[in-house]
Amino acid sequence: xxxxxxxxxxxxxxxxxxxxxxxxxxxxxxxxxxxxxxxxxxxxxxxxxxxxxxxxxxxxxxxxxxxxxxxxxxxxxxxxxxxxxxxxxxxxxxxxxxxxxxxxxxxxxxxxxxxxxxxxxxxxxxxxxxxxxxxxxxxxxxxxxxxxxxxxxxxxxxxxxxxxxxxxxxxxxxxxxxxxxxxxxxxxxxxxxxxxxxxxxxxxxxxxxxxxxxxxxxxxxxxxxxxxxxxxxxxxxxxxxxxxxxxxxxxxxxxxxxxxxxxxxxxxxxxxxxxxxxxxxxxxxxxxxxxxxxxxxxxxxxxxxxxxxxxxxxxxxxxxxxxxxxxxxxxxxxxxxxxxxxxxxxxxxxxxxxxxxxxxxxxxxxxxxxxxxxxxxxxxxxxxxxxxxxxxxxxxxxxxxxxxxxxxxxxxxxxxxxxxxxxxxxxxxxxxxxxxxxxxxxxxxxxxx
Amino acid sequence: xxxxxxxxxxxxxxxxxxxxxxxxxxxxxxxxxxxxxxxxxxxxxxxxxxxxxxxxxxxxxxxxxxxxxxxxxxxxxxxxxxxxxxxxxxxxxxxxxxxxxxxxxxxxxxxxxxxxxxxxxxxxxxxxxxxxxxxxxx
Numbered sequence: 167x168x169x170x171x172x173x174x175x176x177x178x179x180x181x182x183x184x185x186x187x188x189x190x191x192x193x194x195x196x197x198x199x200x201x202x203x204x205x206x207x208x209x210x211x212x213x214x215x216x217x218x219x220x221x222x223x224x225x226x227x228x229x230x231x232x233x234x235x236x237x238x239x240x241x242x243x244x245x246x247x248x249x250x251x252x253x254x255x256x257x258x259x260x261x262x263x264x265x266x267x268x269x270x271x272x273x274x275x276x277x278x279x280x281x282x283x284x285x286x287x288x289x290x291x292x293x294x295x296x297x298x299x300x301x302x303x304x305x306x307x308x309x310x311x312x313x314x315x316x317x318x319x320x321x322x323x324x325x326x327x328x329x330x331x332x333x334x335x336x337x338x339x340x341x342x343x344x345x346x347x348x349x350x351x352x353x354x355x356x357x358x359x360x361x362x363x364x365x366x367x368x369x370x371x372x373x374x375x376x377x378x379x380x381x382x383x384x385x386x387x388x389x390x391x392x393x394x395x396x397x398x399x400x401x402x403x404x405x406x407x408x409x410x411x412x413x414x415x416x417x418x419x420x421x422x423x424x425x426x427x428x429x430x431x432x433x434x435x436x437x438x439x440x441x442x443x444x445x446x447x448x449x450x451x452x453x454x455x456x457x458x459x460x461x462x463x464x465x466x467x468x469x470x471x472x473x474x475x476x477x478x479x480x481x482x483x484x485x486x487x488x489x490x491x492x493x494x495x496x497x498x499x500x501x502x503x504x505x506x507x508x509x510x511x512x513x514x515x516x517x518x519x520x521x522x523x524x525x526x527x528x529x530x531x532x533x534x535x536x537x538x539x540x541x542x543x544x545x546x547x548x549x550x551x552x553x554x555x556x557x558x559x560x561x562x563x564x565x566x567x568x569x570x571x572x573x574x575x576x577x578x579x580x581x582x583x584x585x586x587x588x589x590x591x592x593x594x595x596x597x598x599x600x601x602x603x604x605x606x607x608x609x610x611x612x613x614x615x
Numbered sequence: 616x617x618x619x620x621x622x623x624x625x626x627x628x629x630x631x632x633x634x635x636x637x638x639x640x641x642x643x644x645x646x647x648x649x650x651x652x653x654x655x656x657x658x659x660x661x662x663x664x665x666x667x668x669x670x671x672x673x674x675x676x677x678x679x680x681x682x683x684x685x686x687x688x689x690x691x692x693x694x695x696x697x698x699x700x701x702x703x704x705x706x707x708x709x710x711x712x713x714x715x716x717x718x719x720x721x722x723x724x725x726x727x728x729x730x731x732x733x734x735x736x737x738x739x740x741x742x743x744x745x746x747x748x749x750x751x752x753x
Contacts, residue, residue, distance in 0.1 A: 205682060208709045215712045216682050217671035282665025284679060317618055323625075338636075348661065349653050351734050353644035355676060360639055397616045401624055408632040416750075418676045419735040421643040426749065486744040493677025493685055493738055569740050573684035 174613040179257040181524050183237025184517050185609045186265065187230050188602045191510070194226030195595045202588040206581065221275045221287035227505060228285070228369075229268060234513040235372040236260075236303065239325055241520050242379060243310055247322070252309035256302045263299040267292055285362055286339060293340055297333070304329045319382070319391035320400050324375030327404060331368035335361045356412075356420050363411025370509070371407065377465060377512045380519060384462055402438060406431060413483040417492055425485070432483035435476060460522075460534065463541055464515035471507025474552070475500060490567060495580075495587075496559030503552050506544075506594065514601060521605050525612040533604040540600025547593030554590060558583035653730050660727025663720045672711070676737045683711060687737035690729050697725050 174182055197219050204216045211219075240257050243249045251257065271288040274280070281289045307329055311322050339361035341347045347354055382390045390396065412420075412428030478500050482491045491497065518537070522529060529537065558580040565576045577584075664670070672682035679685075689695050704721045707713030716724070741753040 212712060216680075217668045220671045220680060221668065280666060280668040282668045282670060284670045287668055287671065323621070327625075341640075347640075349658060350644065351653075351675070351731055353640070355678065356639060356644045359678065360636070394616050397621060401628070404625075404628055408628060409635065414678070415676070417735075417737050417739055420639075421645075424639065424643050429749065484748045485750045486748045489739060489742055489744075489750050493674055493681075495681065498681070566738050567740055 176258075177613055178241070178524060179254070179261060180237045180239075180241025180520065181609055181612065182261060183233050183240060184520060185606065185613070186261075187233035187237060187513070188517065188606050188609075190226045190233060190268075191230040191598060192602055194223055194230055195598045197223035197226060199588075199591050199595045202591045206584050206588050217280075218275055218278060221280070222272065224285060225268075225271060225275070225288070229264075231369055231373065231505070231509050231513065233264070234517055235328075235369065235376055238376050238379075238513075238516045238520060239307070239372070241524070243307075245523075246379075246383065247314070249310050249314060252306050252313075256306040260299045260302050260306075263295050263302075267295040267299070283339070283342065283358065290340055290343060293336070297337065300329070300333050300336070304333060317392070319378075319388070320396045321375035321379045321382075321391055323397075324371045324378070324400060327407075328368045328371030328375065331364060331371070331407065335365040335368060339365065352419055355418050356415055356424070359414045359418075360411050363414055364407055367403075367407025367411075371403070373509050373512050374403070376516050377468065380461060380465060380512075380515055383519075384459065384465075399438065399441070402434060406435060410435075410483075413488065416485050416488050429483065429485060432480065435480055435483075438476065460529070460537055460541075461515040461519040463538070464511045464518070467541070467545055468508050468511035468515070471503060471511060471548075475503045475508060478503065478556075490563035491559060492563075494559035494562040494566070495555040495583075496563065499552050499555035499559060502555065503548075506548055507552070517605060518601075521608050521612075525608055529604065529608070533608070536604050537601050540597045542597075543600060544594060544597030547590045547597060551587055551590035551594060554583045554587035558587065652733055654726065656723050656726035657730040660723035660725070660730075663716075663723050664727055667714050667716075674737075675731060676735070685737055686728060686731075687735070688732050690725075690732040697729070700725060700728060 174185075200211065200214075201216055201219045201223050204210045204219060240251065244251055271292055274288050274292070279289055280287050281292075286293065308326065311318065311326065314322065339358060341357055341361075342354055347357055378391050378396065382388060410428055410431040412424045413432050416425050416428075478496070482488050482496060482500065561580050561583070562576055565571055565579060571579065670679040672680045674680070674685040675687050677685060677687075686700075689700050690697055701721060703711060704714075704716055704724060736752070739750075739752055743751045743753055745751060
């Protein structure tokens with residue numbers, strides 16, 4: 167197995183990242199489905215409890231996002247941006263560090279060795295190789311793009327911003343190891359969510375940079391990534407990444423300025439919402455024209471999910487609404503809707519584009535049909551999944567504020583929605599398999615040639 | 616947009632972010648009523664909480680997993696309290712596996728929960744909604 171991996175990583179590092187990303191995605195959605203079943207069937211697979219299956223789900227899905235975004239960047243820079251990588255060895259080190267650290271992290275979860283922090287639930291020492299691999303990536307990236315003659319398109323800014331702020335926020339999320347942060351729960355939670363909020367923003371920079379790059383290629387229109395408006399939107403997104411995180415922690419008793427400032431910053435996203443609605447009609451006309459292209463299908467779907475999630479994000483950023491939705495499944499709907507509907511759709515578009523490009527292989531008619539089928543299965547079940555979470559969250563929020571039922575009674579009340587959410591989750595798993603398996607097969611054919 | 620103006624905007628945002636981070640690390644989070652209440656047992660309890668990945672299922676201030684309840688005020692809530700929490704920690708339930716915690720670990724966890732309880736309220740059930748969409752606690 168190792169010999170095979172060594173052989174294939176020499177071939178084209180970008181595609182190897184994508185292969186590992188697709189395997190992580192399948193694993194992540196599998197453990198997500200298992201966690202959901204444990205949620206609705208108490209005692210289901212008690213030997214492998216929820217507190218083990220959930221971190222496996224989260225870490226694998228986050229790995230999917232990073233690996234596929236990074237794989238795309240390593241592939242697109244030399245092939246499409248005319249920027250040969252500064253070093254071809256560093257991405258290989260990056261890959262092996264990521265793979266070995268990932269295996270150790272999964273092993274830790276399985277044997278029950280935790281760091282116990284939401285999202286990064288592995289022992290903190292394992293953050294060290296992740297930081298090292300990210301430094302290698304950042305060093306190579308900036309040395310590569312520094313040679314770019316002329317002005318950078320916006321996606322080069324976005325990728326660079328994503329790399330820099332990931333490094334900062336990832337390190338910041340480990341400040342809890344110092345007693346100054348750890349021994350004050352308000353400071354600890356605030357800094358943790360400051361770091362996570364901005365960290366999600368930084369991976370969004372990698373993902374949104376990718377979609378702008380893809381749109382530029384598919385449309386053959388370079389102005390998409392160079393216009394004044396795209397830079398204004400980038401800076402607005404960056405402002406939200408840096409200052410809009412505190413809507414996660416309105417209920418935490420911090421200095422009121424932190425909450426009010428986040429409320430104000432979050433509302434600036436209305437400008438982005440307005441722009442999307444303004445462009446909606448022309449986007450639809452364009453969508454009809456290019457919808458036969460598989461990557462474009464995923465981009466159109468992500469457009470729809472951006473709209474739905476932005477409306478939800480804006481709504482729950484209003485403190486008067488957040489007081490009902492915080493700590494309910496509406497927050498999960500927002501997180502899952504963004505991760506699957508926006509990030510995964512864009513990264514699937516990028517993966518499918520890249521796989522077809524490198525293998526010089528137009529997917530066969532059968533494969534195209536399977537992937538298109540997967541696309542519809544994924545989107546239909548994601549819609550049911552999203553709505554079930556919204557209804558479950560709304561009901562739970564109202565019941566908590568009414569304060570008449572205890573936790574168990576509330577859970578019983580919302581169990582029909584949670585059952586629907588679990589079934590829809592299984593549908594999402596099927597959709598992902600239909601898309602990922604033909605793609606993995608194509609990568610294998612290319613790598614083993 | 617010229618290159619210089621892009622650099623200026625980026626630099627200004629990055630600088631403001633680092634200044635704001637300093638504010639959050641210090642003044643912005645200095646009002647924790649519990650800081651001086653965190654004794655050795657609760658410090659250890661916090662590490663026990665992390666060792667068993669309790670946040671995967673439970674929430675503190677509404678943040679965490681939704682398999683189990685928010686435990687911010689489990690110690691002071693009507694009909695609950697330290698004995699109630701201890702029973703769960705000792706035996707588990709159908710939803711919560713028995714983690715076979717030692718007596719020391721249980722006591723440290725209880726000390727940690729007692730500390731958290733004194734720092735604030737979650738979920739907030741008594742509040743007033745203001746005209747600008749903000750909320751004040753009653």
